[in-house]
Amino acid sequence: MTTETLTMGKALNLGLxxxxxxxxxxxxxxxDIGRLGGVFRVTDGLQKDFGEARVxxxxxxxxxxxxxxxxxxxxGYRPVCEIQFDGFVFPAVNQIVTQVAKISARSxxxxxxxxxxxxxxxxxxxxxxHHSESPEAYFAHTPGLKVVSVSNPVxxxxxxxxxxxxxxxxxxxxxxxxxxxxxxxxLDAIPEPLFRSRVVRRGDDVTVLAYGPMVATALQAxxxxxxxxxxxxxxxxxxxxxxDLDPVVDSVRRTGRCVVVHEAQVxxxxxxxxxxxxxxxxFHSLEAPVLxxxxxxxxxxxxxxxxxxxxxxxxxxxxxxxxxxF
Amino acid sequence: MSTTRPxxxxxxxxxxxxxxxxxxxxxxGQLEEGARPTLDDAQLREACELMLFSRAFxxxxxxxxxxxxxxxxxxxxxxxxxxxxxxxxxDPQRDWVxxxxxxxxxxxxxxxxxxxxxxxxxxxxxxxxxxEGVNVLPIQIGLAAQLPQxxxxxxxxxxxxxxxxxxxxxxxGASSEGDFHEACNLAGTLGxxxxxxxxxxxxxxxxxxxxxxxxxxxxxxxxxxxxxxxxVDGNDLxxxxxxxxxxxxxxxxxxxxxxxxxxxxxxxxxxxxxDARRYQPADELESWAPRDPIARVLAHLxxxxxxxDEHDAAVRARIGRRIDEAVRTVEGVEPPGxxxxxxHVGEELSPRLARQRADLIASVETR
Numbered sequence: 001m002t003t004e005t006l007t008m009g010k011a012l013n014l015g016l017x018x019x020x021x022x023x024x025x026x027x028x029x030x031x032d033i034g035r036l037g038g039v040f041r042v043t044d045g046l047q048k049d050f051g052e053a054r055v056x057x058x059x060x061x062x063x064x065x066x067x068x069x070x071x072x073x074x075x076g077y078r079p080v081c082e083i084q085f086d087g088f089v090f091p092a093v094n095q096i097v098t099q100v101a102k103i104s105a106r107s108x109x110x111x112x113x114x115x116x117x118x119x120x121x122x123x124x125x126x127x128x129x130h131h132s133e134s135p136e137a138y139f140a141h142t143p144g145l146k147v148v149s150v151s152n153p154v155x156x157x158x159x160x161x162x163x164x165x166x167x168x169x170x171x172x173x174x175x176x177x178x179x180x181x182x183x184x185x186x187l188d189a190i191p192e193p194l195f196r197s198r199v200v201r202r203g204d205d206v207t208v209l210a211y212g213p214m215v216a217t218a219l220q221a222x223x224x225x226x227x228x229x230x231x232x233x234x235x236x237x238x239x240x241x242x243x244d245l246d247p248v249v250d251s252v253r254r255t256g257r258c259v260v261v262h263e264a265q266v267x268x269x270x271x272x273x274x275x276x277x278x279x280x281x282x283f284h285s286l287e288a289p290v291l292x293x294x295x296x297x298x299x300x301x302x303x304x305x306x307x308x309x310x311x312x313x314x315x316x317x318x319x320x321x322x323x324x325x326f
Numbered sequence: 327m328s329t330t331r332p333x334x335x336x337x338x339x340x341x342x343x344x345x346x347x348x349x350x351x352x353x354x355g356q357l358e359e360g361a362r363p364t365l366d367d368a369q370l371r372e373a374c375e376l377m378l379f380s381r382a383f384x385x386x387x388x389x390x391x392x393x394x395x396x397x398x399x400x401x402x403x404x405x406x407x408x409x410x411x412x413x414x415x416x417d418p419q420r421d422w423v424x425x426x427x428x429x430x431x432x433x434x435x436x437x438x439x440x441x442x443x444x445x446x447x448x449x450x451x452x453x454x455x456x457x458e459g460v461n462v463l464p465i466q467i468g469l470a471a472q473l474p475q476x477x478x479x480x481x482x483x484x485x486x487x488x489x490x491x492x493x494x495x496x497x498x499g500a501s502s503e504g505d506f507h508e509a510c511n512l513a514g515t516l517g518x519x520x521x522x523x524x525x526x527x528x529x530x531x532x533x534x535x536x537x538x539x540x541x542x543x544x545x546x547x548x549x550x551x552x553x554x555x556x557x558v559d560g561n562d563l564x565x566x567x568x569x570x571x572x573x574x575x576x577x578x579x580x581x582x583x584x585x586x587x588x589x590x591x592x593x594x595x596x597x598x599x600x601d602a603r604r605y606q607p608a609d610e611l612e613s614w615a616p617r618d619p620i621a622r623v624l625a626h627l628x629x630x631x632x633x634x635d636e637h638d639a640a641v642r643a644r645i646g647r648r649i650d651e652a653v654r655t656v657e658g659v660e661p662p663g664x665x666x667x668x669x670h671v672g673e674e675l676s677p678r679l680a681r682q683r684a685d686l687i688a689s690v691e692t693r
Binding site: 031032036060062298299305314 | 539
């Protein structure tokens, strides 16, 4: 067993490296990913070892990056596109939503799109505008795309490899403020499947759902709640489309209460879809409506208002209180 | 008798790169043979002071950022002639500057207070507000998005019968975005009074100009949009001023848009979070040092007895005082508070937002 203590950024780096070792058709493309190793250094050293033909520094053109990936995929390559920051994905949305997502259906399954679009997402790093967005709902709303978000180095290491190996396009969301958080990663383990959610803390009173950057926040909230004698079950959703709600349904049938946490603006977000499904599937077990704790319905603010915007432990606990109060 | 038809050859080839940038001031500060400055002595001294101001602020900003007193920002360092030369071709009373994010002195010339700029990079929402009558748009972080907007702004001004011109900035990196091409093309079809100032500083973060486009010059794209293009030495204040003045004059006369590529060089990091030593070749960086745009203007002014040590010291002291004053002012600004999060999402606060605002205020108060 080979176990290493890795940051999430390094885990992604090693995962990419292993995917490139395993499959010569894996090609990385993006802005500043070569010599610089990406602005978050996720691709550090990969161009040096795999060459400029497999780790491609592209012009500054997101639509072009993703569109070119479509063409490469048609020739059997497995392109992994890095979008430098969440707010810069929007020029590429035409290619992602109208093309990448639909080519399989358009070609009656003859053309597969094994494209991975990596996006560092979310806030909390005091950045300038367009560097802190949570665009997952746009993609999750688009049939034909799979959307995953990792919350820890273990999932990052395996998840990026699984996303690359997947036959369909995957929008792979990396919580940038967790890039530097560390965990032990067993490099020889048998990984959990990519498109499955996972209970990460057992509890009986309220089920708290989170993904990406908010999993750590939900776990902090659970620890704080435990001190007050409240037992929160925390589920890391991991996959946002398709949603894997079976473990959640089991959990909510036990607890009768559920809070969905995401950094994205609450309205029309993932939480709404989850609440609707849980209402359908757990209606008779619910002791309270499914509640949401998330970002306010405002543009992601400049750094000085960031703390007020971001859902934190207190906002999660407030929602838990409300769920318990019904 | 048979005639032989010549074999087909492409009619439009990659241009051969012979186009030499327009220059007025040589690196040693002497005028090119027969060249005449398009700025008078007082204007030249003012422009030089603005360049020095920009350089001084870059240094101060870096040092404040390292102390945690300023946010991530992108210095102008090396590009002062390109930005200032273009800006001083405008009449701030009627013309507009649409920035990207590396054009501080152009914004100052238009009348934006330094404090406003600093607030933006301190992450304060109030930085986005330019005082009434200051013809600038807010800093644009989404590369190239400002370009079609500038075309619309110019078109709108023209439709309203104003004799105003819009100067919009972008870089070699942003010129690879689709928005760049759409903007240039639209401007050509509309005849909009806009000047695209493409600062080719050699680098888009770590991506060198050679990897950004196979075009030998970026200015050479202009004929493809049906608009005039110019290549100019971006480290030559007078050359930039002359070329941009010409473009502004044509735009004002109703003759439509222009694309100006300034050849310049980013002297160091992309921003305060970057480490250019990872990718910028040291010898390339060194080769640009003798072409420093500020040294060139200073040498010129000194050679004409328009600048001496005494004046230099007075200017630098004045700049230092102004920057210190702005730092003191912005550091005294109270945090924006909860209201700024909600106040300007739209004309009215929706009931749902009003409730979210009340929830947040209540939770802040109970902590």
